[in-house]
Amino acid sequence: MGIERILYAAAARGVSVYQLCHAISCLLNPGAAWWQAFTRQRWSLRLVGCCLIAGCASTAPSPSTVRPAALMPAIGMANGDGQPQRWHTSCFRLPLDAGERPVWATDLLLADRVVAPVLAAHVKDISLWRFHRRAARDGAGHQFSVLLYTSDAAYAAIHAQVEANPAVQTLKATGRLDTIIKDCRAEQSRADLEATSDPAWDPAVQRTWPYFIMGVSASWLALIQDLARQTPVDESNPLDAYAAIDKRIGELWGGQGQHAYLHHLSGVYGYKPLRIQTWIQP
Numbered sequence: 441m442g443i444e445r446i447l448y449a450a451a452a453r454g455v456s457v458y459q460l461c462h463a464i465s466c467l468l469n470p471g472a473a474w475w476q477a478f479t480r481q482r483w484s485l486r487l488v489g490c491c492l493i494a495g496c497a498s499t500a501p502s503p504s505t506v507r508p509a510a511l512m513p514a515i516g517m518a519n520g521d522g523q524p525q526r527w528h529t530s531c532f533r534l535p536l537d538a539g540e541r542p543v544w545a546t547d548l549l550l551a552d553r554v555v556a557p558v559l560a561a562h563v564k565d566i567s568l569w570r571f572h573r574r575a576a577r578d579g580a581g582h583q584f585s586v587l588l589y590t591s592d593a594a595y596a597a598i599h600a601q602v603e604a605n606p607a608v609q610t611l612k613a614t615g616r617l618d619t620i621i622k623d624c625r626a627e628q629s630r631a632d633l634e635a636t637s638d639p640a641w642d643p644a645v646q647r648t649w650p651y652f653i654m655g656v657s658a659s660w661l662a663l664i665q666d667l668a669r670q671t672p673v674d675e676s677n678p679l680d681a682y683a684a685i686d687k688r689i690g691e692l693w694g695g696q697g698q699h700a701y702l703h704h705l706s707g708v709y710g711y712k713p714l715r716i717q718t719w720i721q722p
Contacts, residue, residue: 533580
């Protein structure tokens with residue numbers, strides 16, 4: 441059971457180009473200096489806007505044999521193990537390197553070797569899921585998180601499997617992982633869909649955004665796994681391979697993200713004008 445099934449389960453719906461920019465830039469390349477420099481130029485926003493509105497033609501894909509409605513989970517109802525569901529979050533606290541910089545490659549290793557197997561094993565028990573990546577000089581520091589909309593029993597089993605994963609044990613033993621915090625966002629551990637969304641958004645956006653970010657997370661994970669199949673790995677130090685994958689993802693995001701992600705998201709929303717209110721920062 442691979443990432444394809446996870447992607448089907450995602451069935452993501454988007455909400456805005458700004459939220460895509462922020463979410464994907466954090467996931468794909470959270471520390472990219474080029475993006476900061478680019479977005480500080482006002483002409484760059486006009487350029488991006490023109491490219492988004494321009495539109496494009498593409499060949500229509502063959503009709504799917506799977507009806508989209510059948511892929512959407514029954515949120516708020518008993519699912520999988522028959523128990524009510526709510527949000528749960530596992531947070532991986534990671535040390536900075538000798539230069540006080542985050543080691544972003546560790547996020548990719550955790551996503552591929554730790555989170556992906558439990559998503560596949562518990563796909564029937566999870567209605568929604570997503571990744572969150574962040575790093576700052578504060579109490580949380582560098583933290584990689586996975587958020588799951590599932591039952592308490594399923595989450596307990598998932599978290600136990602995460603803790604027992606050999607990759608986790610190796611990262612801890614080599615000082616690459618400090619700890620994993622179970623239900624680290626206790627204040628968001630609620631049944632309402634909008635519990636993990638930004639409360640400043642419109643309520644309709646808050647309720648539907650989890651589908652969007654689940655699709656983004658599934659796409660990012662699929663990209664990691666696709667590139668991992670093409671990248672030689674020295675199992676004595678697999679982080680080197682994931683660092684190479686992270687670098688390649690940054691190149692793809694920087695060179696093709698405007699058309700592959702932003703333009704097509706704009707197309708889904710009918711190329712409507714978009715107000716960009718703030719600079720997009722890592």
